[in-house]
Amino acid sequence: xxxxxxxxxxxxxxxxxxxxxxxxxxxxxxxxxxxxxxxxxxxxxxxxxxxxxxxxxxxxxxxxxxxxxxxxxxxxxxxxxxxxxxxxxxxxxxxxxxxxxxxxxxxxxxxxxxxxxxxxxxxxxxxxxxxxxxxxxxxxxxxxxxxxxxxxxxxxxxxxxxxxxxxxxxxxxxxxxxxxxxxxxxxxxxxxxxxxxxxxxxxxxxxxxxxxxxxxxxxxxxxxxxxxxxxxxxxxxxxxxxxxxxxxxxxxxxxxxxxxxxxxxxxxxxxxxxxxxxxxxxxxxxxxxxxxxxxxxxxxxxxxxxxxxxxxxxxxxxxxxxxxxxxxxxxxxxxxxxxxxxxxxxxxxxxxxxxxxxxxxxxxxxxxxxxxxxxxxxxxxxxxxxxxxxxxxxxxxxxxxxxxxxxxxxxxxxxxxxxxxxxxxxxxxxxxxxxxxxxxxxxxxxx
Amino acid sequence: xxxxxxxxxxxxxxxxxxxxxxxxxxxxxxxxxxxxxxxxxxxxxxxxxxxxxxxxxxxxxxxxxxxxxxxxxxxxxxxxxxxxxxxxxxxxxxxxxxxxxxxxxxxxxxxxxxxxxxxxxxxxxxxxxxxxxxxxxxxxxxxxxxxxxxxxxxxxxxxxxxxxxxxxxxxxxxxxxxxxxxxxxxxxxxxxxxxxxxxxxxxxxxxxxxxxxxxxxxxxxxxxxxxxxxxxxxxxxxxxxxxxxxxxxxxxxxxxxxxxxxxxxxxxxxxxxxxxxxxxxxxx
Numbered sequence: 001x002x003x004x005x006x007x008x009x010x011x012x013x014x015x016x017x018x019x020x021x022x023x024x025x026x027x028x029x030x031x032x033x034x035x036x037x038x039x040x041x042x043x044x045x046x047x048x049x050x051x052x053x054x055x056x057x058x059x060x061x062x063x064x065x066x067x068x069x070x071x072x073x074x075x076x077x078x079x080x081x082x083x084x085x086x087x088x089x090x091x092x093x094x095x096x097x098x099x100x101x102x103x104x105x106x107x108x109x110x111x112x113x114x115x116x117x118x119x120x121x122x123x124x125x126x127x128x129x130x131x132x133x134x135x136x137x138x139x140x141x142x143x144x145x146x147x148x149x150x151x152x153x154x155x156x157x158x159x160x161x162x163x164x165x166x167x168x169x170x171x172x173x174x175x176x177x178x179x180x181x182x183x184x185x186x187x188x189x190x191x192x193x194x195x196x197x198x199x200x201x202x203x204x205x206x207x208x209x210x211x212x213x214x215x216x217x218x219x220x221x222x223x224x225x226x227x228x229x230x231x232x233x234x235x236x237x238x239x240x241x242x243x244x245x246x247x248x249x250x251x252x253x254x255x256x257x258x259x260x261x262x263x264x265x266x267x268x269x270x271x272x273x274x275x276x277x278x279x280x281x282x283x284x285x286x287x288x289x290x291x292x293x294x295x296x297x298x299x300x301x302x303x304x305x306x307x308x309x310x311x312x313x314x315x316x317x318x319x320x321x322x323x324x325x326x327x328x329x330x331x332x333x334x335x336x337x338x339x340x341x342x343x344x345x346x347x348x349x350x351x352x353x354x355x356x357x358x359x360x361x362x363x364x365x366x367x368x369x370x371x372x373x374x375x376x377x378x379x380x381x382x383x384x385x386x387x388x389x390x391x392x393x394x395x396x397x398x399x400x401x402x403x404x405x406x407x408x409x410x411x412x413x414x415x416x417x418x419x420x421x422x423x424x425x426x427x428x429x430x431x432x433x434x435x436x437x438x439x440x441x442x443x444x445x446x447x
Numbered sequence: 448x449x450x451x452x453x454x455x456x457x458x459x460x461x462x463x464x465x466x467x468x469x470x471x472x473x474x475x476x477x478x479x480x481x482x483x484x485x486x487x488x489x490x491x492x493x494x495x496x497x498x499x500x501x502x503x504x505x506x507x508x509x510x511x512x513x514x515x516x517x518x519x520x521x522x523x524x525x526x527x528x529x530x531x532x533x534x535x536x537x538x539x540x541x542x543x544x545x546x547x548x549x550x551x552x553x554x555x556x557x558x559x560x561x562x563x564x565x566x567x568x569x570x571x572x573x574x575x576x577x578x579x580x581x582x583x584x585x586x587x588x589x590x591x592x593x594x595x596x597x598x599x600x601x602x603x604x605x606x607x608x609x610x611x612x613x614x615x616x617x618x619x620x621x622x623x624x625x626x627x628x629x630x631x632x633x634x635x636x637x638x639x640x641x642x643x644x645x646x647x648x649x650x651x652x653x654x655x656x657x658x659x660x661x662x663x664x665x666x667x668x669x670x671x672x673x674x675x676x677x678x679x680x681x682x683x684x685x686x687x688x689x690x691x692x693x694x695x696x697x698x699x700x701x702x703x704x705x706x707x708x709x710x711x712x713x714x715x716x717x718x719x720x721x722x723x724x725x726x727x728x729x730x731x
Contacts, residue, residue, distance in 0.1 A: 002473075043451040064482070064491060067475075076473045094493070100475045373450055 001317045002026055002077050002101065006070045007041065009081030010060060011385060012371040013293075014041035017079045020309035029073045031066060033059035035379045040371040047073055054381045060084045063091050070100055077101035077316055083383075086292040087114050103316040105215075105269045105291050112266055113289045117160040117198040123286045126265035128258055131277060131285040133200035144181050147199050149174070154202040157181050159188035159195070165235025166191045170202050203285070205439040206277040208232065209244050210290075211259035212300045212308070215268040216315045222325045223256035224304045227296055231425060233348070233441045238418075239425055241335045242299040245396065245434025246278070252330075255284055262286060271297075271312050280437075295338070295388070298369055302334035302392040333399040334392045337407065341384040343416040352380040356414035361406035365392040365399075378415060386412060396434070400426060485509055487677075501718050510675045510718055512655060514557065515564040515581035518614055522722055523577065527568035531600060536560050537592045543623040553584050562587040562617075565600040567609065571726030576604035579614040582656065586618030589661055593621070594631025597665065601638040610648035610729060615666040619659020632664035639668050650728060652721070653680050653703065653712065671728060672712045673721070674703035680712070 004027040007017045014030060018041060021028045030045030035054035042048045049069040052059035059065070061084055070078055078100055080086035092107035104110070113119045117137040123130050132151055137160055138144040148155045148171070157180055159167025167188035169180040181197070189195040207230045215221040228244035229237045243252070259274040266289075273294050275287040297308050315321065342348045358374040370387030372378065378386070391406055393399035404426055407419055428444055430436050441447055483492050487509035497504070501521055502511045513521070519528055536554075539546045554560055562584040567576045578600045580587040587593075597613065604611040620628040642649060651669030655678035662682050674680060681701035689696050699705040706712045716724055 038450075040451065064493070067477070071475045071477055074474060076475065090495075093495075094481075097481055098475050098477050099473065101473065375450070 001319075002313065004029065004073070004075045005077045005079055005103070005313070006031065006066070006073065006075035007045070007081065008060070008066050008078050009084055009086075010036055010039060010041055010371075010382065012369050012388065013081040013295075015044065015371045016369055017081060017309055018045050020307065020313060024310060024313060026313065027075075029069065029075045031060070031069050033381075035381060038376075040373060040376070049073060054379065056084070056381065063088075063094060066091075067094060067098060067100070071098070075100070077103055079103040079312070080292065082292045082294060087290070089114060101316050103270065103312055105272065106267070109266050109268060110291045113291050115160050115196075116158060116162060116288055117196060119289060120198065120286075122265055123262055126261055128262045128265070128286045129284065131200040131203060131287065134198045137196040137198050141178060141181055144197065144199055145177055148177055151199060151201050154204070156200045156202040157184045158198055158200060159184065159192060160198060161192035161194035161196070162188060167197075168235070172202075203277050203279050205437040206230075206279045207244065207246065207437045208275065208287075209247070209255070209278045209284070210273050210275040210294075211256055212294075212297070213259055213263045213268060213272045213274060214308075214311055214315070214321055215263055215270060215272070216321045217269055217318060218320050219264075219267075220321050221260050221263045221268060222321065222323075222328065223259050224300050224306060224308075224328055225330045226252060226255065227299055229296060230436055230438045231431075231440055232438055233447055237296065237338065238441065239335065239337050239422065240296040240299055241333065241396075241399070242303045243330050243333065244278075251282065251284075258284075258286075262289065270315050271308055296336050298367060298388060298390045299334035299336045302367070302390060303330050303332055304328055305331070332392055332394050333396045334390060335399045335403050336388055336390045337403060337422045338385060338418075339387045339389055339410070339412075339422070340418050341378050341386050341415040342418055344418050344421040348418070350380070350384040351416035352378045352384065353415045354378075355386075355412060357411055358413075359409065359411035360387070361389065361409035363402075363406070365402055366390075366406050367392070386415070386417060400432065486511065503718050508676065508717075510655065510677055512582055512616070514583055515559065515579040515614075518579045518654075519564065519566075519568070519577065521718075522612075522614075522725065523568035523570055524572065528566055528577075529568065530564065530566040531603065532565060532596050534560065535592050535596055537590055537624075539623070540591070540627055541623065541625050543625075546623040549585065549623075557581065557583050559584060561592045561596065562589070563593045563596050565596045567603070570722065570729055573726065573729040574609055575729055576600050576607075576609050576611040577613075578611070580616040580654075580661075582616040582618075582654075585621070587616045587661075588618050588621035588659075589628055589631050590621035590624040591627045591631065594628070594634050597635050598631075598638045601635065601642050604647065605638070605642045605645055608645065608647060610650065611642065612650045612652065612725065613665065613669075614652045614654055615657045615661055616654045617657055617659060617661035617666075619661065629660060632660050635665040636668060639665055643670075648728070650725065652716075653678055655679050658682065658684070667711070671714075673714050673716050673724070674706070674712050675718060675721075676703060676715050678703040680706055 006029040007014045018028045028045040030041045030048040031051045032042040033054050051065040052062050085091040089107045089111040092102045095102040121136050134147045154172045157169045169184040171177050171180045185195045209226050211226050212224040226244050227240050227242045229240045231239040262274050271293050273290045276284045277287050278284045341351045343351050354377045360368045367390040391402040393402050483494050485504040488507035490506040537550050563580045565578040578597050649670050651672045653674040657680045703715050707715050
C-alpha cells in the first residue's frame with residue numbers, strides 16, 4: 001500500500017481524499033495557494049506545502065511546483081482530485097517520468113479520452129453506440145456544414161477539447177450554422193487553446209445518465225450503477241440522484257455492460273465515468289468519458305456501499321479490485337444537492353465572503369462533503385461550492401423528504417446560497433414524479 | 448489560526464492490506480535533464496516543452512544553443528540529409544600539449560568528431576549544401592578540420608552549382624593549431640569567392656555566439672546574412688575593446704539586434720520562422 005500521498009487539489013475533494021488516506025493509515029501532504037493558508041485541507045493534512053499565489057495558474061495548475069512538493073516531501077503518489085490537473089495528460093506523463101504514481105488512468109488514456117473527437121472514434125470502433133455525428137474532427141467550416149446537412153438538423157457543434165459547457169452551440173436551422181460554428185470555434189480556441197471541432201446530432205431533451213467505472217491494473221473492469229444528472233443549469237450539474245428514476249434492471253445491465261466495453265477499449269485503469277444520453281425511447285448514446293473521480297461520486301457510494309476514494313488508492317497501490325460485478329447491488333436511493341455560494345435571484349452570481357454562522361444538517365442518512373467551517377472566508381478565486389449535501393433513504397420518496405428536511409436545517413449566513421433554488425426543484429411536480437430531462441431547469445424556471 | 452487540532456495520526460492497523468510490500472518503498476526521483484534552467488532568465492523549463500518549442504525559452508524567448516545535429520533536424524526536410532566527411536578528425540600539427548586529449552574528450556562528450564557537420568539535403572524540396580558549426584565542441588573553434596570541411600562543402604556546392612547555407616558559431620580560431628587555424632580564414636573565403644563567381648547563393652545564419660576569426664572571414668561574407676534573436680556576434684571580446692578604446696560600450700553591443708541596426712546583418716529571424724524563410728530564399 002502506498003505510504004504517503006500528495007493531494008493536488010483543494011476544497012471539499014481535497015478533504016475527501018485526505019479522509020480516505022487517514023482511514024487507510026496513509027500519510028498525507030496538502031498543497032495550498034497563499035490564499036488557502038487557513039483552508040481546511042491545509043490544516044488537516046499531516047504536511048502542507050505552499051505552491052504559489054492565489055491564481056490557479058500559478059498554484060494548483062503549476063505542475064513544476066507540485067512535482068517539486070512531491071519530491072520534497074517524499075510523497076509516492078499524487079491524487080489529482082477533479083478539475084485542475086486531473087485530466088492533464090502532460091502532468092500524468094510527468095508523474096510517470098518521476099516515478100510518482102498518478103492516481104488515475106495512464107497518460108495515454110487521458111489523452112485519448114480527453115480529445116472528444118478522438119474518443120468518439122474509439123467508441124465507434126468498439127461498437128459502443130454514439131450520437132450520430134462526424135467520425136472524428138471536421139476540417140473547417142465547409143466540411144462542418146456538409147456534415148451537418150448529412151447528419152440532419154438540429155445539430156450540436158462541439159469542441160474536441162471542450163468541457164464545462166463551453167465551445168458548444170446548438171443549431172436548429174441551416175441558416176444559423178456558419179455563425180454558430182465560428183463563435184464556438186473562437187470560444188474553444190480562447191478557452192482551451194484548441195479549436196478542433198466535431199458535430200453531433202442534437203438530441204432534444206435527453207436524460208444525462210452516467211455510469212461509474214472502476215478498473216484495476218490487471219484488466220478487471222466493472223460498473224457500479226448509474227447516476228442521473230439531468231438537472232443542469234447551463235450544462236452545470238445542480239442536483240444528482242442514484243438510481244435514475246427511469247432505470248430498469250434490464251437497461252442498467254445493458255448500459256453498464258456497454259460502459260465496461262467502452263472502458264476496456266481504452267484499457268482503463270482506476271475510477272472513471274462514462275456519460276450517456278438517454279432519449280425518451282430508451283435508446284442511449286455515448287457522450288463522453290471523464291477520466292477522473294467526479295463531484296457526484298458520493299451518491300454511488302451510498303447506494304452501493306463502497307468507498308470510491310479508497311478503491312482508487314487501493315487500485316493505484318497495485319491491488320486487484322476485491323469484489324466482482326455480481327457482488328455489486330444497488331440498494332436504496334441517494335440524492336445530492338450542490339450547495340453553492342451564489343445568488344439565484346441575481347443570475348447565480350457568485351457570492352464569496354466570510355461564513356458568519358454555519359450549521360450542518362444531521363440525522364440518519366445525511367452526509368455532508370464540505371471544506372467550510374464557521375468563520376471561513378470563501379475566496380473569490382476558485383469555484384463557489386460550499387458543500388455537497390447527500391441524503392440516503394430506503395426509497396426515492398424517503399430520500400426526497402429527507403433532503404427537504406435536511407435543507408431546512410442547513411444554516412449558512414454571510415454568503416448567499418442556492419438552497420432556496422434547490423427547494424424549488426425538490427417541490428416541482430415533474431421532478432417529484434421523476435419525469436425530467438436536461439431541459440428541466442430551462443423549461444421550469446426559464447433559465 | 449488553525450481551527451483544527453493537528454493530531455499526530457495514530458497508526459491505523461489495516462491487517463487485511465498492510466501485510467504486503469506493494470509500493471511500500473517507492474520514492475519519487477526526478478530524472479536528469481527533465482527540467483532545464485534557461486541560461487538567460489533562469490526559469491525552470493520542462494524539457495519536453497522546451498524541445499517542442501525548438502529549444503526556445505517559453506518565458507523570455509532566449510534562443511538556447513542547439514547542437515549541429517539538432518539544427519540539421521530542425522532545418523532540413525526529414526530524411527534528406529547526406530553527410531560529408533563525417534570521419535575527419537584533427538591531428539596535432541604543432542605538437543601542442545594536451546591537444547589530442549582535449550579533442551578525444553570532446554568527441555566523447557558530444558558524439559561528433561569535430562566542431563562542424565557538413566553535407567547536403569533539401570529544404571522545402573530545394574537542394575542545398577549545408578554546414579552547421581557546433582559550439583558544444585571546443586566552443587566551435589576553427590582549426591584545420593573545420594576549415595577543410597567547410598571549404599570542401601563550398602567546393603561541392605560550386606561544383607554541383609548549388610547554394611550553400613552556413614550556420615556559424617565560434618569562439619574564434621583554434622589556438623592549439625596556431626597559423627594553420629588562421630590560414631583557414633583565407634582558405635574558406637577564397638573558396639567562397641569561386642562560389643560567388645558562378646553567381647551562386649550563399650546564406651549565413653549567425654548563431655549565438657559567433658566571434659573571432661570566423662566572424663572575420665566566412666561568416667560575414669554571405670549574400671544574405673541572417674541571425675537568431677539575441678545572438679552574440681562580434682570579433683574581439685567586449686572587454687578588450689572597452690579597454691583599448693577606454694570608452695563605455697552600449698548594453699546591446701555585439702547583439703544581433705545591434706548589428707541589424709548598424710547594417711551588418713540583413714534580418715534577425717525567430718527560430719520557428721527560420722526554415723520557412725530559408726525555403727523562400729532558396730526558391731528565388
